[in-house]
Amino acid sequence: MxxxxxxxxxxxxxxxxxxxxxxxxxxxxxxxxxxxxxxxxxxxxxxxxxxxxxxxxxxxxxxxxxxxxxxxxxxxxxxxxxxxxxxxxxxxxxxxxxxxxxxxxxxxxxxxxxILDIFSMHARTKEAKLQVELAQLEYRLPRLVGFGIEYSRLGGGIGTRGPGEKKLEVDRRRIQQRISTLKRVLKKIERTKQVQRKGRKNIPKICVVGYTNAGKSSLVNALTKAQLVTSDKLFSTLDSNTSVLFVPPRHKMLISDIVGFLKNLPHDLIASFHATLAEVMEADMLIHIVDATAEDAEMKILTVNNVLEEMDAHKTPALLVFNKIDRLFEEEQQRLTEKYPNALFVAAKTGKGCYDLKQHLKNFFFKKP
Ligand SMILES: Nc1nc2c(ncn2[C@@H]2O[C@H](COP(=O)(O)OP(=O)(O)OP(=O)(O)O)[C@@H](O)[C@H]2O)c(=O)[nH]1
Ligand SMILES: [Mg+2]
The missing domain is CATH 3.40.50.11060 (GTPase HflX, N-terminal domain)
Known part of the structure; x- marks a missing residue:
C-alpha cells in the first residue's frame, strides 16, 4: 500500500x-x-x-x-x-x-x-444530455444483475447522477428500448447538423481537438468573439460549439470547440458522442492543442492521436499548438520546438501567439500556390 x-x-x-x-x-x-x-x-x-x-x-x-x-x-x-x-x-x-x-x-x-458522472453533470444541451444518457445505459446494461436489484444503489452521490432529472433506468428491457430511442433521436440530430454544415460548405472548417483541460475553449475564445465556458475542471465542455473566425480584412473560417479526450476513454462513450464528434470527422483542418505545462504532455499528444485514429480522422491535416506558454520555462519551449519543429506556441489566456496562429490558418486555406 x-x-x-x-x-x-x-x-x-x-x-x-x-x-x-x-x-x-x-x-x-x-x-x-x-x-x-x-x-x-x-x-x-x-x-x-x-x-x-x-x-x-x-x-x-x-x-x-x-x-x-x-x-x-x-x-x-x-x-x-x-x-x-x-x-x-x-x-x-x-x-x-x-x-x-x-x-x-x-x-x-x-x-x-x-467519468460518466462528470459528463452528466456538465451536459447542457439536449444533444449532450442524450449522448450521456446513451453512454450510461450502454455501460450499465451488461452490468445489470437482475431487475430492480441495483435500484437501491441509486441513493445519490458520485456515480449515481443521470442526465437531466431522469433517474437511471434499471429494467433490462426498458433500457434496451431506451437505447434504441436515443440512437434514433441522436441520428436525427446528426443529420440536421450535417445539413447545416453542408449549407456552409464553402467556408473552411477547423476543429480544435486535444486532451481535456488543454485550453480548447480558451483558444476559441481568444481567436473569435465567442464566450465559451472555460475552467480548470476536467470536461467543462461537452457540447460542441462552432464560432466564426475572422482574419482581417476579409477571410472567414469556422472553428469548432468539442469535448476533450482522455486516456482510456471507454469505446462506447466515444461512439455515443458520434453526433458531436462529427465536427472532427468533417473538419478541413484540426488544431491539436496541448497544455505545454503538463508533465506528461507527450503522452497526452499520443492519446489524442490514438483517439483521432480510432475515429478515422488521423488523415486530416493537423496543426500542433502548444498552449499556456505564459507558464512555461524557456528551456522547455526550446526543447519542444526542437522536437516538434512545425508546432506553434500560444497562450490562449493572454492572446500571445494568437496573431501568428491566425495568419498561419489564413495562409493554409487562402494562400494561392
Ligand atoms: N496559464 C494559462 N492558463 C490557461 C491558458 N489557456 C487556458 N488556461 C486555463 O486552463 C484551464 C482549462 O481551459 P479550458 O479552455 O477550459 O480547456 P478545455 O480544453 O476547453 O477543457 P475541457 O473543455 O474541460 O476539456 C482553465 O483554467 C484556463 O483558464 C493559458 O494560455 N495560460
Ligand atoms: Mg472546453
Missing amino acids: KKTRTTSNENTAEKVLLVGVTQTQKERWLLAQSLEELANLTATAGGEVIETFVQIKSRFDPATLIGTGKARELAEICQTFDIDLIIFDKELSAAQIRNIEKITGVRIIDRTTL
Missing part, C-alpha cells in the same frame, strides 16, 4: 479512497499518473480524496480483482478514515463490485462510472 495525497474540498464532499492495480512493477509509473488523473476527476465530481491504495498483482482475482485479503485491508482503511466511496482506476464487473462492497461495506464505482 502506498500513501499519496490528500486534496482539500468542502466539508460536505464525499470522502473517497482511490484504488489502482497493476500487474507489473514496470507499469507503476503509468499507474501513478493514471491515479493522479483519477484524483482530478474525483475532485471535479465533488469528492475529496482521502487515501490512495496501490496494488501490484501479477494475476487478478476474478471475484474481487485485488483478492479477498486486500479487500479486507481496504475495509480497514475505510473504517479508519470514514470513507464514503471507493473508486477503482480499472473497470470492474458487476460481480466484482458486489463482492468488494460486501467485504468493505462501502459503495464502489470504477473510473468509467466516474
